Amino acid sequence: MANVNYEVQLKALAAMSNRYGADSEYVLAGGGNTSFKSTDRLWVKGSGTALATIKPEDFVVLERALLDKMWTKAYPESEAERESAVLADMMAARVEGETRRPSVETLLHNLFPQQFILHVHPAIVNGLTCSAEGEAAMARLFPEAVWVPACKPGYILAIDCKQRMDVYKAETGKDCTLLFLENHGIFFAGDSVEELDVLAAQVMNTLKSTVKRHPMIDEIEYDREKVVKIAAELSVLYGNGAAVKFTVNPEILAYDPATKSLSPDHIVYAKAKQLALTEEANIKGAFDAFEVENGYKPKIVFVKDMGMFACGMTAKEAETALVVMQDAIKVVAYAESFGGVSPMPEFLIDFIVNWEVESYRSKVSLSK
Template sequence: MQDLLALAARLGRDPLVIQGPGGNISLKRDGVMWVKASGTWMAEAEERPILIPIDVAAVLDGLATDDPACETCEPFVRRDLTDLALRPSIETTLHAVMPQRVVVHVHCVETIATACLSDATERLATPLSGLNWSFVPYVRPGASLGRAMAEHLKAGTDVVVLGKHGLVVAADSVTEAARLRAEVSQRLARTPRTAPGPDRGTLEAAAGDGYAIGDDDCWHAIATDPISLSAAQCGSLYPDHVVFLGPGIVAAEAAERAVAAARRCGRAAVPLVVIPGAGVLVHEAATSGARALIRCLADVTSRLEGDDPISPLSADDEAQLLNWDAEKYRQSLDARPS
């Protein structure tokens, strides 16, 4: 257990692997699956309790009988083993269907840069050759994803790439799970482009009303690199973008202030406004999770090429995430100082 928590903390501190409260881990032991609680941060795994005990057999039975309780898995929590008043991860079923003792799910930037493409399966074949891997087309996280995972697993499958989402690895030891995660990320690695720096004069002119120049210089690549900007304007590339930043991006028009751009798009106080060619402005109310996802967008889009066939989430996919109680709950837990 301590090894798992140490791994979670290490991965949680790497923005190329985990962003904000994203990702989750689990350990099965004596019929109980200890899984990350929804909304907790893996980076804090060694500082505060983040794991919830689950009756794993009950989860699997629930999936087999289409029990609606599998959507949250709250009824399956072993309350006799914890006093942590949090919900289990919305991806608890994903962990339950993999038979290995240790399961690690990350929002690996290197994986997402391929998983968001329409030809992802073909792109993955060569770099993942020799591994026992599977690809699961995008399904909203929750019970539906757990069932989809089960349908795509074969005997011995220990690597799963989730379309438009991320990476899952599984093993019977923490050490092997960590090694496998690192190997897959390395195999899928793409070289990021170096982008021009921000145009602070233009950004200052568009700022105000709660919007200020983004703190991290790497964020501005979303706007200053033409390929990154084009990719970002395609739409939402993965679920946590929608959850923490809203659908797609708001891009200002020429000489338009950020607040006006947000209002034009019907999204007052949106966390991120992109000023094409100049950089990004971030609203003062943007949470720590939102800021982590701005970095993620910069990292993912800097690894995409101009001819990559990007396949963003559909409007229906976005609506399902925005109107989902499980994600509203996770958003509420993200109200922490940035």
């Protein structure tokens, strides 16, 4: 492969990816993606690869001209047909011999003219993107950024971003470097890693000094005996030998378990709905009723005045669900500073629940 010419840049891309990927302020559960581009080619994170450990040779290589063609191609009206045609074209845009699957957000990476792209879903950023006054707050805090309303991921989102970025360029004469995606996350763009680092730090620092309060997520005391007992019961209910994790902090105790999903990642790793129990409740009855109603077992179980349990078939799966749900709870706290939380619209939640591509990512990422 013609990586040879870009060895230095790909090393810088991998190092940058590892740095942000290992920083929990930016990345959770293998989420987020990065890319580097030359005039002809795009090197983008593969679907299911983790930023924290990605190596220069791990990036999926695509022909940019073939990706560009996708903007003007007429795709089927039907959603399922369209997205499978788009996926097929994306796979066909890979350089010869490339076998890995590129990130589902590949089109967005190709959209930016800048060489280095970082796309992440930090809790503090999503405090803004998942809030009632997010768009207005963004315009005030980051006048050079572009806002993209929540919409279905995949081709429709990519086209919407393209149109908004084109308008920005026509109006300002500049290429957009910051894209805020409602109920999703953020794209940073720069022509060097240094440029990108400055931009990311500036956004994070501005948000940190703007929010009225930071979430209180230090674990607090709990009744170990009761927790162990409930964890054992949940382990049996979730499945033979399921792993169950527990944590509690002031933010969890104050959280409303009926809050709707905030972003795609929250649904992928913690499911669209969570089970809420009172301590005295018949756990088995509530657990079984939840499964009947939703078609899946709860990964997250809130017990009133006690805390939050997370279930998974492996310790990693349970831990990931716990961490991602904790992230959603942090987002709710941050969103207070921007007029309160604004969850995803119901149609989008349903769409993500059924989204094949995301479930692929969840499977691959968790199998590592």
